[in-house]
Amino acid sequence: MRPNRLRERFDAGQAAVAGWLSFDSQYAAETLGHAGFDAVVVDLQHGPFHVDAAIGLMQALSATPAMPMARSPSLDFATINKLLDGGAWGIICPMIDTAGQARELVSACRYPPMGMRSFGPARGVLYGGPDYFDKANDTIEAWAMIETAEGLRNLESICAVDGLAGVFVGPGDLSLALGLPPTPRWREGPLAEALDRILQAARAAGKRAGIFCTAKEMAGDMRRAGFDLIVPGYDSLYLSSAAREWVAAAREG
Amino acid sequence: MRPNRLRERFDAGQAAVAGWLSFDSQYAAETLGHAGFDAVVVDLQHGPFHVDAAIGLMQALSATPAMPMARSPSLDFATINKLLDGGAWGIICPMIDTAGQARELVSACRYPPMGMRSFGPARGVLYGGPDYFDKANDTIEAWAMIETAEGLRNLESICAVDGLAGVFVGPGDLSLALGLPPTPRWREGPLAEALDRILQAARAAGKRAGIFCTAKEMAGDMRRAGFDLIVPGYDSLYLSSAAREWVAAAREG
Amino acid sequence: MRPNRLRERFDAGQAAVAGWLSFDSQYAAETLGHAGFDAVVVDLQHGPFHVDAAIGLMQALSATPAMPMARSPSLDFATINKLLDGGAWGIICPMIDTAGQARELVSACRYPPMGMRSFGPARGVLYGGPDYFDKANDTIEAWAMIETAEGLRNLESICAVDGLAGVFVGPGDLSLALGLPPTPRWREGPLAEALDRILQAARAAGKRAGIFCTAKEMAGDMRRAGFDLIVPGYDSLYLSSAAREWVAAAREG
Amino acid sequence: MRPNRLRERFDAGQAAVAGWLSFDSQYAAETLGHAGFDAVVVDLQHGPFHVDAAIGLMQALSATPAMPMARSPSLDFATINKLLDGGAWGIICPMIDTAGQARELVSACRYPPMGMRSFGPARGVLYGGPDYFDKANDTIEAWAMIETAEGLRNLESICAVDGLAGVFVGPGDLSLALGLPPTPRWREGPLAEALDRILQAARAAGKRAGIFCTAKEMAGDMRRAGFDLIVPGYDSLYLSSAAREWVAAAREG
Amino acid sequence: MRPNRLRERFDAGQAAVAGWLSFDSQYAAETLGHAGFDAVVVDLQHGPFHVDAAIGLMQALSATPAMPMARSPSLDFATINKLLDGGAWGIICPMIDTAGQARELVSACRYPPMGMRSFGPARGVLYGGPDYFDKANDTIEAWAMIETAEGLRNLESICAVDGLAGVFVGPGDLSLALGLPPTPRWREGPLAEALDRILQAARAAGKRAGIFCTAKEMAGDMRRAGFDLIVPGYDSLYLSSAAREWVAAAREG
């Protein structure tokens, strides 16, 4: 089975950097997959598509150096199973509020007896190879998003869940949960405190910590702060920010 | 009928700036359409899609400030007709080598007696309004790409074709035609001379000149040189260049 | 943010009239969007498509005078969130049986602290504008369908849910719930009584009432009865009834 | 092989009535296919789709009482071949201007030695049965559209082409060709004369005549005039005209 | 309403044989539908698609001799309803662990008062005919998959659920539940015992028993053992095993 590229980075003492895909275009997926990321996360929560398109995007990513991952739309067992069958080497699940939910997430990502994942690996075994079943439980990672007040309250018990790879911060929702505007101010106030608390809780439990960023400065800050998995931004942000620069260059350059 | 936004720019003495879409994602189309361009060109020549996807992309663009245009895959009458029926307010046609081909292009974009466009405006009339038929011949523009040795030889006669809005330079193919590498060196040598000649020929014939660029500096240079329609780059270039910057910010920032 | 067109009608003392889309064709969506409706509801419950197609249909509707709405397939938080991110200005949710479910529905449609909607407005902010986050909670409407025996029993408590825009009658299922055939007989018997009761309960609670109709006469009757939101029929009914008339005209006209 | 339903009508001394599909929705296709038509024509010329969608639409039609036909986007050999492989039992080809083009059309629809159709019937043989190859040349019909000034000039020689099933009038384009507005005035003036001439020429050559109509009255008139194949209108016209009636019923009924 | 073909087999004292579709290709669906199966099951659990594609696949199957069925991705009321509206004549639901879940499954497949299915049969009524509502409850079948330890424990109570057509074995997951490797060894040990127990329990309750096989020998064995519904294998297994044989024939034949 193809190895988990995030772990290769982690094992080398480095942060992993992942792309984020909300365009339902396989060509866009390939473009991101060749842009230097260790992995690309197909976003089924806020991206305008569901599993059909998502699996196609993972097929496109499978021909690039980036490892395919998916953010599931919710903690839905069947959807997570299908994303894994479709070739996701990791699942990031939004709005994990309790340890029980985190256990459900882990269970959905693992074959018995460690979990309840249903057998039928479809293209997983094509992409992964004939030893897929033997190695899937050890290779595929489940990440729980911490982004609500309740999730923050239950942080330590979530981090303690066996088999969970790490916690992943959604700073927009977390800001809302803290009574702040959704554009994250990561360097100050309650959000900064929460980020620090999450990072410490993950480390204390021997888990990884990841974060979604919305500014280049934030991405660098978070890596320096010690986050293991950095998502610096997302495709539509990249496209629109670059396009605006090029428009300006054409009009005024 | 909605007016032609390029002409509004031209009439104001300004260059128009257009986006270029090769991602078959309607969300990417909307993202580009809101990024400050006057128009967005859906590329059916090198983009990985044909008319089905292209019309969907124009539907998505129709809800943005950018005017939908299309680069047809070739001088194919039926395809150009369908792109117009699908709501393109302008056609850029590749590899126009002769005045006869330029006349065919114009004819495909105009209803009789000025051309041979077939009647059946489908979503054109929905997007454009009930006066679509009356105004389409005057509103919709046909642009001929000059990008081959033969096209360059016949430049003046192409520019003289009645009803043609302008000539549009494909600098990659034109470079190849001139025996140069495909990444355009626009400031020097035979390509610079060709660009100047095309611009002069267009002006002499009372036509517009447009150009596809592949660098911010080129976009600014071309505007200053006098090109009327500037395409500063394209979506996959925007996405990959921005993504690489953000990856670097995450890894080293 | 673009205003809610239903409210403009309501504020003017008029009923709003909405189209209903079950064809997964963006051209059909545009055709309906230009047919005189105040809004068009994309039907994910009985229409043969899920969110991928639905968001495309809302993209197409975004270029028409009709406001995009969606009927969610069920009270599923993640799906409702994605439809909102995809540009729905209103959600109609089937089979709301209890006040608790109605509160969940409202919560899924509102950002904290008024609800639990996750932040990531994707094309909502493109269609709606930069003030989307500030105004979304006030602009977007949640409608609860009353169509089961249990929903009818809990009608008053459902109507009392804070933040709910209104109740919407599904007369086919409601007829089945009342032991009647699914084709609604709205002028007589238990269905007529139920419709009257629903209308009164909505008014008493300061909420709007809407209804799905299956005959022209029903649409007029329901408007006169005082329903605020009238869905006179649906696309496949419109298409098949008109087609049959035209076939008859060709064969016998 | 399933018989040609148009011929069953013709043999019974009746006109055939066909639907016209420009919505790229298989559910819309089925809706039309069950509305009483003898055949439904998938329109690749002005409909917003190409062969991929068209074959899906024919698959959907294959489960209805209506026989699948297609209007090709142009006289393109490869496209016509693929539509036939995809299960079209008849091809209507736009803008046939000369007898030579009509012969090309017939050739594209027939296996050697009667034509040049390439062998590879794909789903044609699934839908048609194992005797598809033996009967296809005799069952599948090619119709040539008469809609240009040149086509009208060459009417008699076109009608004389061996193997052509009939001529089919596109009255919008034909009106433009005659210097008239595109909305056909079929009862008077040059268009009425042209229609009469076409009908007589078809009969004189032992061929069928068909026509696309845009009003119920026109459909009845054309049948009475003797046209064999009547297309009374098209899906978007059916949908929008019915929707407008139902909106009016809701607002004012 | 079209009859249930499985029952025709059962009533004739024969086993029914069903195809299994995980390719999201309508042409593949038709190919399977013409290969001799009594029914074809569209697999939404492990197949790389959701309802949009699944309904298209059922549309394609509707023109073949095989009856369309679907395996739902999970016990999700809304999804099962939409598959039925989309023309499924039977639902196989994975991971039914309790009698309560089996009752939910039956309820989702039946209109009131026998269940809670929502009215809106969409293409069901087109494919099935105008008596669809009257006959759907009696024609459409719900099958519960037994494939977990809990399901096996509750086998008898599941079999006793009124309205359930039968139980269907997923031998891969069942093997995992029994602590065995996922490739089923059906002739020996705990799996053989479990299969026998399931068959007996179904018979004792007057229900049918079905099974998914992964080898030709298994399919024959299971028919002989008395299973009523045999799924001998699945499309990707058929394709890959045949392709390997033909590759060998080309390289070494």
Added chain:
Amino acid sequence: MRPNRLRERFDAGQAAVAGWLSFDSQYAAETLGHAGFDAVVVDLQHGPFHVDAAIGLMQALSATPAMPMARSPSLDFATINKLLDGGAWGIICPMIDTAGQARELVSACRYPPMGMRSFGPARGVLYGGPDYFDKANDTIEAWAMIETAEGLRNLESICAVDGLAGVFVGPGDLSLALGLPPTPRWREGPLAEALDRILQAARAAGKRAGIFCTAKEMAGDMRRAGFDLIVPGYDSLYLSSAAREWVAAAREG
């Protein structure tokens, strides 16, 4: 640039064996791509799809050991260009009748000055790597199909065209051209003679010869006869023949 896998076989003195894809399913593409073929040819001539689907299929193939190739629908410059931009490492073009057509085919596959291919390699450069432009002319192969009477007459001049990789036999159409039934009888009579003549002509001109087969025995025979590129069958044949065997095993095994 990734090397051409056919040549690796040829250079090793072996025949290459290619799959043939007419299912528009990326999962089917991957299944074929992992079945032991050296390459898989996406068939746009008789397969029910055009370039949009074809490029997706090549994206899926790009993650498998099989090299992506395409059969173009016809000798259409723009389509062939787009298939190359989409990542085809070889083009098989149907119905090449003359040396002039063969030269057009070669020209469409090569950048200037060796041909007229337009620059814009899109995903070709992603899949192939940054040296794509430098190596594409030498790596990508153009194969001309010999399948008509005219093609057979011009065989030697076609084989002599510089830059052509080889000739490829379409035995169904060739049989029709020879007055035979379309199911090829390759061991006897005029077809056997023609195959021999084609093979000799290719060798004499230093070109490769390939052939499409429809039986395992034919595939072995053709390899032994000396054909370099063997397509033993195609996906729908593989699927239907295997499915019929498994149905028989279930019913009678």
